[in-house]
Amino acid sequence: MAIIEVGSINNFSVSVKKDIPEASMLESVSTFSELDQVSKSIEPNSFELITSKDQRGLYLKKLKLEKGFGGFLNNLLGSTNNIxxxxxxxxxxxxxxxxxxxxxxxxxxxLIPMKAGNVREFIGNGIVLFPKRYVKGGIALRIQIWESDQEIRKFGKAVNDTSEAIKNSKLNNLLSLISLGTGVSGVTISLVKDAAIELGGIIGTILKSNGDDYVDFFEGYYSSDDEWIKKDEIYKGNSSQMTLQKN
Known part of the structure; x- marks a missing residue:
């Protein structure tokens, strides 16, 4: 379960297709959650995803280790951690x-060598987490922060295994299929939710098996029809603080 949670995939944005007979009665349905409630009583693909009016991107601007990270002894000795x-x-x-x-x-x-209480700021807008583009439905973002206790070679393998897991995931396949479809249904939404949870579990298992220590977990959802204000947002977890830039 995420330590830091923002929004919900249930609030991703949809709108009823104007050319279906029930359009006037379904105009109030605008989110995944509401579509799920009525999906059994309507024709499949009666809804479509809402595309954002502007291009949107997400970047990691700053990362800070809290002074309590690693316990009292770690802080007293001023240990450097590979984050x-x-x-x-x-x-x-x-x-x-x-x-x-x-x-x-x-x-x-x-790998980022850091001591408790230190801040690492990334140049420019920061590290690209979601490339700037027009968004359909909404943006889903997950960030897992870890401390590496292992040798470089093992760390590199874990990162490559994660990349392969995402490439071959059910979620990636679903995203491709949705783009070829004519609409979105309650069944599709359920499949996406389940596939996203499954992928998160697979990635967590890969990193845990590498012998690294879990630090924090961020999970954020940003609906495509919400106002997108370009600004920095600070989120504080159990052991870290991160600054995300919305651009």
């Missing part, structure tokens, strides 16, 4: 899941 994070994000436009870091990345470029 890294895995982030994956997607919408329903048909684009594949975006992963940070990608496959075949150099481990040295991903």
């Amino acid at each position: 890294y994070f895995i982030a994956w994000a997607w919408d329903l436009s048909g684009e594949p899941v975006n992963l940070y870091p990608g496959k075949d990345v150099q481990p040295e470029s991903v």
Whole structure:
């Protein structure tokens, strides 16, 4: 379960197709949750995903280790910790899941040496978590922060295994199929939710098996018809604080 939660996939945006007989009666249905409630009584694919009016992107701007990270002894000795994070994000436009870091990345470029209380700020807008584009339905973002206790070679393998898991996931396949369809149904929504949960579990298992220590977990959902204000947003977990930039 995520330590930091923002929004819900149930609030992703849909609208009824104007050319179906029941259109006037279903105009109030505008979210995944509401569509799920009426899906059994309507024809499949009676709804379509709402596309955002503007292009939207998400970036990691800053990462901070809280002073309580690692306990009293760690803080007293001023230990340096090798921190890294895995982030994956997607919408329903048909684009594949975006992963940070990608496959075949150099481990040295991903590990972040940090002491408790320190802040790491990333240059420019920050690290791209969701590439800026028009969004269908909404953006789903997950970030898992870990402390690496293992050798570089094992860390590199875990990152590559994560990349392969995403590439071959049910979620990635579903996103591709949705983009080819003529609408969205309650069944489709349930499949996407289940596939997203399954992928999160697979990634967590890969990283745990690498022997690393879990730090924090962020899960955020941003509906495509919500107002998109370009700003920095700060989220605080149990052991870390992150600054996300909406752009």
